[in-house]
Amino acid sequence: MTITPEEATRFASTFDRLVRTLGTAILGKPDTIRLVTTAMLAGGHVLLEDAPGTGKTMLARSLAAAISVKHSRIQFTPDLLPSDVTGVTIYxxxxxxxxxxxxxxxxNILLADEINRASPKTQSALLEVMEESRVTIDGTAYDVGSPFLVIATQNPIEQAGTYRLPEAQLDRFLLKTTMGYPDIASTMDILGGSAIRDRSENIEHVMSGDDVLAMGRIASTVDAAPTVLEYIARLAEATRDAPETRVGVSVRGAIAMVRAARVWAASQGRHYLVPDDVKDLIGPLWAHRLVLEPEAEFTGTTPQAVLGRALSEVPAPRERASSPIGA
Incomplete structure (x- = not known):
């Protein structure tokens, strides 16, 4: 059953309230907050690549406070073991x-800080739990709970002693984005409130974990017309056919686009997808999934450039044809 216009309006109101609430702790970053909130409601995970001190930890803590769920933080280091992440069986x-x-x-919300500092073996410990929300220890599966969101961070300016995330793990992140430094006005507000050590402590409770799951179910019924689904499929195919790419967007990446675009549309009070939803999200959702040919990287080609050409070459549908089954 497709979401109604009234439900979409209520969804957008709650979504905006959550974004505004988080904005009281994370100043000057509404776009990043909207992307992370979209990932959470779409049931995905987020990779933040940014310099230290830009508010990544505060974002995770504030989000957990706003929806009153359990959160934890893992500082990834080279000597971290898989059992330090998932747990261990003890006699x-x-x-x-x-x-x-x-x-x-x-x-419910896990901050994996500097994930690329851990060994590949420890990084892989997150693979199953990110995909299936459970871990298997000694043949027994344990559910980690729901909702479940991983916010992993990478430091782009200090690469000594790091292990590059494999493409298989990158593909499991719904989106990759950056916090960035705040503007002057926001920086002044932060400095003026520097006596407040933890802004997340004053975060207003907006919803519960069950509410998050309910909103996710509502968003999954946003109407995705066949023309928009074909548009997503053709864009994904264009990234695979591009001469600069060794690996293009996978089917998992295309599915991620549909899931996230549905949340994005509902957050704007719409009960149906439009091509602009895809255009808004294509960078954060797909750029980290592309693997470029070495020659292309050497000449300065970027994943964003490949995606930009795909958008220019693949014609967007001009009219919305309602899908009879809600796709």
Missing amino acids: EQSKGRFEFHPGPVFS
Whole structure:
């Protein structure tokens, strides 16, 4: 059943309230907040690549406070073990049996700080939990809870002792974005309130974890017309056919676009997708999924340039044809 215009209006109102609330702690970054909120409601995960001190940890804490859910933080280091992330089974001598001790991944919002500092083995420990919201220890599967959002960070200015994330793991992030430094006005506000060590402590409670899941279900019923779905498919195909790319956008990436675009449309009070939803999200959702040919990288080609040419070459549908099944 497709979302009604009235439901879309209520969705947009709640979405905007959450963005405004987070904006009281993360000053001057409404676009980043909207993207992270979209990822959460779409059931995806976020990769933030930014310099230290730009508010990445504050964003995760503020989001957890606004929806009253459990959050945790892992500082990734080269000596971090997979069991430090997922948990471990320990023999309890007093009880005469093995018991599972859950790791920090068992939370609703997980901040994986400087994820590229951990070894590939430890990075891979996040693969199953990001895809399936569960971990398997000694043959037993444990659900981590729902909703579940991973906000992973990378530091782009200090690469010594880091391990590049494999393409398989990058593809599991719904979107990649950046916080960036605030403008002068926002910086002055931050400096004026420097006595407040943790702005997330004053965050207003907006919704519960169940509300997040309910909004996600509502957004999943936004009407996706066949013409818009074809537009997404042709754009993905264009990235694969581009001579500069070794690996283009996967089917998983195309599905991620549909999921995120539905949330994006509902956040604007619409009960249907339009091509502009795809254009708004194509950079954050697809740029990190492209693997360029070495020659293209050497000549200065960027994933954003490949996506820009795909948008110029693939014609966007001009009219919205209603889908009879809601796609």
